[in-house]
Amino acid sequence: MHSHHSHSGQFCKHASGSLEDVVREAIRQGFQVYGLTEHVPRYRDVDLYPEEKELSLEELSKQFKDFLVEAHRLKSLYASQITLLVGLETEYITDLDLRGLETLLKELGERVEYLVGSVHHVNGIPIDFDLPTYGSALASFAAENDQGRQEAFLLAYFDAQYELLQRFKPELIGHLDLCRLYTPSLRFGEYPTVCEKIERNVRYAVDYGALFEINAAAFRKQWTTAYPADDIIEIIRSHGGRFALSDDSHGPQAVGLNYHRLREYLIHVDVSELWYLQRSSTSNAAGRTIQAVKFDGEWLDHDFWRQTTT
Structure with a gap:
């Protein structure tokens, strides 16, 4: 069983706990x-x-x-108990962030094993910090009406995501529909031009071999689904996309949080296969030595679920 996306209070100010406590809880x-x-x-x-x-x-x-120093120390220390992968989660606020990441990846080489490709800003404004800040991002678009403003906001989000995918080919697509965090009832089908952008992004990610995370953090944000919601799941599935799991934990207290609900959601949206990342001797499309591996057997029968449902 796996999660590919996590944080700790030691290295992320809006999380809690030490990185080692996160690892110990995962074990x-x-x-x-x-x-x-x-x-x-x-x-x-x-x-x-x-x-x-x-x-x-x-x-x-x-x-x-x-x-990175601490993550690799823990990777070695706990190697007999768990396989730890050391990666990063991207930011795209302005092009400065993308250029900075390019420099960082060249400098760090194989110390960064994989990327979670995420977008958290639109027009340079955070969209997942709080509702008023999200409102500011939405209001930054000029339009004749609210629907036009919402459409412009969504188009900008998915264009930023596409730019990120093209430049870095992240192995995992992070919370693909975070753009509707505060509007979970929004359906992209109401915006045909937005759907075209989503389809473009999904096709591109599938073509180079990315996994799409099914992220349990949406449940603690009062969603009734994980990220992405079922309409996006259908788009990914229609293009042959592959899914992996993430808890997006922000401390040891959130490791595996709502995985029991994640299991129910996976059954509901009829996800029959899961994939995960592992180190590889050959390079992937991004030039990193990590690859996607299919979960062996029936994921629903894994012993892990017995403890999450009790």
């Missing part, structure tokens, strides 16, 4: 593969979140590099 719950993926640094003071205001940009960069 206790019976995870066999667990991904450690802190956010990459940001490059402008204006992009720091309120809880980070005491940090300089240099300190933020050092915090990320310290994460």
Whole structure:
């Protein structure tokens, strides 16, 4: 059993607990593969979140590099108990973030084993921080009416996602429909041009071999589904996309959180296959030595679920 997306309070100011506590909790719950993926640094003071205001940009960069040191230490220390993968979660606020990530990946080489490709901003404004900030991002688009503004917002989000996919080919597509975090009842079918962008992004990701995460964090955001919701699941499935699991934990208390609900959701949307990442001797489309592997056997029968449903 696996999760490919996590954070800790040691290296992410809006999370809690130490990275080692996260790893120990994953072991206790019976995870066999667990991904450690802190956010990459940001490059402008204006992009720091309120809880980070005491940090300089240099300190933020050092915090990320310290994460990599600790993650690899834990990977070695607990190798007999769990397979830890060391990756990162992307940011795309301006092109500065993409250029910074390109430089970072060249510098770090194989110390970064894989990427979770995520977008958390539109027009340079956070869309998952709180409802008023999301409203500011939405209001930053000029349009004749609310529907036009919503459409412009969604188009910008999926264009940013596409740019990220093209430049980095992340192995895991992070919370693909985060853009409707505060509007979970929104259906993309109401916006045909948005659907075209989604289909384009999904086709591109499928072609180079990405996995699409089914992310349990949506449940703690009061969604009745995981990310992505069922309409996106159908689009991914229609193009032959492959799914992997993530808890997107922000501390040991959230490791495996709502995985019992995730199991029910997977059954509901008829996901019959799961995939996960493992180290490889050959390079993938992005040039990183990691590959997707199909879950062997029936994932519904895995012993892991017995403890999550009791």
